[in-house]
Amino acid sequence: MNLNWLTVILASVLSYLQMDFLCLLFGHLFSTALKPVAVQNPFKNELLIKFTFVMRIYWKSDTILQWDLSAFRSLYLLVSHAEAFPRPPPSPPPPSLLPPIAQPLSLSPKPCHLNLSSFAILSIAPLTAYVAHHLFAARPRSGAMADQATPWPLRPQLLPFPSPLPLPLLLLFLLLAPFQDAAADPARDADVLLKFKETLASGGGDVALHNWVAGSSPCRANVTQWAGVLCNLDGSVRGLQLENMSLSGALTTDVLVDLPALRTLSFKNNSFEGSIPDMSKLRALRSLYLSANEFSGAIPDAMFLGMQWLKKVHLSRNAFTGRIPGSLVGAARLLELRLDDNQFEGHIPDFRQSGLWLVNVSYNNLEGPIPHRLAKMSPNWFEGNADLCGAPLSDACGSPSTKLSAALIIAIISITISLLLVVAALILIARRRKKEEEALTTQLPSSKSIKIEHLPADKPDHRPAHHGGGKKVPKEEQGKLIFVKEGAVKFDIQDLLRASAEVLGSGNFGSSYKAILLEGPAVVVKRFKEMNGVGREDFHEHMRRLGRLSHPNLLPLVAYYYRKEEKLLVTDYVFNGSLAHMLHGGHGSNLPPLDWPARLKIIKGVARGLAYLYEELPMLTVPHGHLKSSNVLLDSAFEPILSDYALVPVMNRTHASQIMVAFKSPECVQSGKPCKKSDVWSFGILMLEILTGKFPANYLRQGRVGTDLASWVNSVVREEWTGEVFDSNMKGTQGGEGEMLKLLHIALACSDTDADKRCELGEALAKIEDLKEYDDGHCLVVG
Numbered sequence: 001m002n003l004n005w006l007t008v009i010l011a012s013v014l015s016y017l018q019m020d021f022l023c024l025l026f027g028h029l030f031s032t033a034l035k036p037v038a039v040q041n042p043f044k045n046e047l048l049i050k051f052t053f054v055m056r057i058y059w060k061s062d063t064i065l066q067w068d069l070s071a072f073r074s075l076y077l078l079v080s081h082a083e084a085f086p087r088p089p090p091s092p093p094p095p096s097l098l099p100p101i102a103q104p105l106s107l108s109p110k111p112c113h114l115n116l117s118s119f120a121i122l123s124i125a126p127l128t129a130y131v132a133h134h135l136f137a138a139r140p141r142s143g144a145m146a147d148q149a150t151p152w153p154l155r156p157q158l159l160p161f162p163s164p165l166p167l168p169l170l171l172l173f174l175l176l177a178p179f180q181d182a183a184a185d186p187a188r189d190a191d192v193l194l195k196f197k198e199t200l201a202s203g204g205g206d207v208a209l210h211n212w213v214a215g216s217s218p219c220r221a222n223v224t225q226w227a228g229v230l231c232n233l234d235g236s237v238r239g240l241q242l243e244n245m246s247l248s249g250a251l252t253t254d255v256l257v258d259l260p261a262l263r264t265l266s267f268k269n270n271s272f273e274g275s276i277p278d279m280s281k282l283r284a285l286r287s288l289y290l291s292a293n294e295f296s297g298a299i300p301d302a303m304f305l306g307m308q309w310l311k312k313v314h315l316s317r318n319a320f321t322g323r324i325p326g327s328l329v330g331a332a333r334l335l336e337l338r339l340d341d342n343q344f345e346g347h348i349p350d351f352r353q354s355g356l357w358l359v360n361v362s363y364n365n366l367e368g369p370i371p372h373r374l375a376k377m378s379p380n381w382f383e384g385n386a387d388l389c390g391a392p393l394s395d396a397c398g399s400p401s402t403k404l405s406a407a408l409i410i411a412i413i414s415i416t417i418s419l420l421l422v423v424a425a426l427i428l429i430a431r432r433r434k435k436e437e438e439a440l441t442t443q444l445p446s447s448k449s450i451k452i453e454h455l456p457a458d459k460p461d462h463r464p465a466h467h468g469g470g471k472k473v474p475k476e477e478q479g480k481l482i483f484v485k486e487g488a489v490k491f492d493i494q495d496l497l498r499a500s501a502e503v504l505g506s507g508n509f510g511s512s513y514k515a516i517l518l519e520g521p522a523v524v525v526k527r528f529k530e531m532n533g534v535g536r537e538d539f540h541e542h543m544r545r546l547g548r549l550s551h552p553n554l555l556p557l558v559a560y561y562y563r564k565e566e567k568l569l570v571t572d573y574v575f576n577g578s579l580a581h582m583l584h585g586g587h588g589s590n591l592p593p594l595d596w597p598a599r600l601k602i603i604k605g606v607a608r609g610l611a612y613l614y615e616e617l618p619m620l621t622v623p624h625g626h627l628k629s630s631n632v633l634l635d636s637a638f639e640p641i642l643s644d645y646a647l648v649p650v651m652n653r654t655h656a657s658q659i660m661v662a663f664k665s666p667e668c669v670q671s672g673k674p675c676k677k678s679d680v681w682s683f684g685i686l687m688l689e690i691l692t693g694k695f696p697a698n699y700l701r702q703g704r705v706g707t708d709l710a711s712w713v714n715s716v717v718r719e720e721w722t723g724e725v726f727d728s729n730m731k732g733t734q735g736g737e738g739e740m741l742k743l744l745h746i747a748l749a750c751s752d753t754d755a756d757k758r759c760e761l762g763e764a765l766a767k768i769e770d771l772k773e774y775d776d777g778h779c780l781v782v783g
């Protein structure tokens with residue numbers, strides 16, 4: 001009788017009779033003897049589990065199952081073992097290489113193709129037990145007491161009548177089982193491995209795998225013939241263990257798909273680099289070891305999809321990046337996962353495999369909560385990830401709402417701090433600007449006020465109305481110097497502060513100072529404090545209008561600066577200072593006194609400049625408004641240049657009426673307001689000043705007719721003409737006396753107290769233009 005048959009019968013009988021001890025012994029003997037076979041062939045282990053499950057249903061008794069499983073397990077392993085030898089081994093292996101697991105081979109000295117017959121035998125075991133049960137155990141079941149009286153080891157009460165249902169299941173299972181094992185083919189395996197060796201050739205494979213040669217077999221039964229090859233009992237290649245072989249380069253495992261029995265791949269401790277090889281086709285792989293290499297890059301999320309047999313994945317000490325592949329969650333039999341010392345990031349997938357006992361993800365860049373299933377593992381396996389939280393680590397995870405509110409608080413604090421910083425910066429800028437302005441204005445001496453008679457407060461303002469409507473000053477220009485002269489060299493307030501400054505004098509409006517810019521021309525800055533009665537836009541509009549004026553006898557406005565309380569006007573510096581200085585400077589002036597031709601030239605220039613203002617600013621009652629000798633500057637050629645013109649519209653009304661020359665005209669005394677000829681009057685007085693060399697009291701006092709320059713000249717000329725009326729310092733008069741006298745008469749005509757009788761500017765200009773430096777054939781004797 002075949003051993004298989006004997007085993008089946010014995011196991012069935014023992015199982016049925018509940019002879020626990022014998023059954024245990026029987027099972028134990030077979031289990032121990034065939035354990036290596038079972039270990040090497042996990043599929044058969046799997047089959048065994050199914051088998052016992054069916055048995056469990058069949059017997060419906062845990063107590064029986066315990067012993068019975070041992071028996072049937074042994075039985076099954078025996079059958080499997082016999083099946084593992086499709087043909088005899090080619091030659092006996094060397095005695096020294098024979099592993100102890102070769103021993104059980106003696107249990108089946110003769111190879112047999114068991115397949116159907118073996119499974120037929122196997123199926124007989126439960127069937128035998130079933131029939132036996134049916135025949136013998138049915139009787140005790142008729143009386144419960146009898147069941148209880150049955151002495152040990154016979155305990156039929158534990159053997160309820162089995163349901164017929166498991167039988168078909170069992171048969172089905174047994175029929176399906178044989179198709180699982182593929183036939184071993186060493187020649188094919190050798191071919192595949194040689195192809196694989198070729199892929200490693202450049203990376204040291206030739207040296208390390210030198211005994212992988214064509215014509216030989218990688219396995220002889222379960223004995224390895226080629227370096228690093230793991231073999232099954234049937235001589236098929238079970239795995240590759242190419243560890244510590246100094247292999248390098250990229251690893252490609254595509255060809256290994258043709259090794260049907262391949263279950264293990266280990267390339268630990270080499271120098272493989274690049275991305276992880278595509279393992280997705282090695283569906284039957286149980287163990288994958290790639291630790292301690294130089295693999296890098298992200299692992300595709302679906303890499304392990306369908307690899308349901310995968311039990312061990314070791315990828316430690318590489319440079320893998322990206323997320324932990326989610327397909328590992330689907331590897332239902334996963335036991336060990338080592339990903340430590342990489343650069344994995346993101347969350348740990350929600351591993352739930354019941355057998356998973358090792359998950360080491362230490363020293364990566366992982367974050368978020370550790371899945372509940374891993375909470376009882378060693379905390380060391382999760383250390384080195386700054387943002388991981390939850391058990392087994394001591395850092396508790398905040399709830400999402402807590403995190404949200406924390407993020408919200410951080411955002412609010414950041415925004416508040418940013419706003420505070422912005423506000424602080426704005427305050428600092430404003431303060432700095434104010435300081436600069438203060439610094440600028442303190443560098444300018446305060447204007448010296450000159451007391452003059454006040455106009456009645458109710459006197460109307462005759463300045464032309466300026467309504468807004470001009471284009472608005474852009475915000476960025478506010479608080480800055482605004483340049484109105486075309487082609488002017490640009491600079492800012494800081495440049496002015498840095499420039500070397502010289503006070504030119506203090507006038508009625510404020511002081512003027514000369515600033516020599518570090519890089520640029522010398523400019524004059526005049527400060528006006530009495531210019532705050534006009535709106536910002538009107539002021540800007542007027543300044544823009546002045547900036548558009550251009551005449552050789554006008555001092556162009558270069559730039560201005562607007563502050564509510566104070567304005568700065570910037571003009572070019574005029575080399576020879578003012579006419580007032582030339583006329584009345586006395587010993588302070590290094591220049592010789594102006595001679596007659598120079599004075600005539602100055603008067604002509606002033607007349608032209610004034611006429612230009614009348615033409616360009618017809619809307620102004622007094623286009624100049626403040627014509628006097630200190631506002632007539634002399635350039636290097638002693639050409640007159642008018643300054644401080646057209647400021648009446650932007651001056652404070654009261655101040656203007658007190659200070660400005662046009663407001664000192666006789667008609668202003670009488671009617672309280674200047675007229676179109678008020679500037680002509682100022683011009684007349686200026687001409688008298690130039691001709692006589694006397695400082696007109698008219699500049700100082702208002703309406704004191706009789707004591708002013710015009711009255712004096714008039715009286716002198718009327719009573720007895722004398723040359724004393726002309727400036728005694730004026731040289732070059734010889735031969736020009738007649739022209740001088742003509743000019744004197746023109747001046748008197750312009751300064752007539754009666755505005756109606758007063759000469760028109762155009763008329764005066766025409767007459768003045770006709771004047772020559774020397775008389776035509778006349779020779780006046782100047783006394």
Ligand SMILES: Nc1ncnc2c1ncn2[C@@H]1O[C@H](COP(=O)(O)OP(=O)(O)OP(=O)(O)O)[C@@H](O)[C@H]1O
Pocket residue numbers: 504505506507508509510511512524526555571572573574575577578579581630631633643644
């Ligand atoms: N652009 C300039 N170039 C050279 N000197 C100038 C310039 N502007 C003004 N000055 C001179 O600086 C001095 C002060 O002038 P400022 O205009 O401040 O006062 P003022 O003309 O004497 O009186 P007011 O304030 O009534 O006009 C004067 O001697 C004037 O001639």
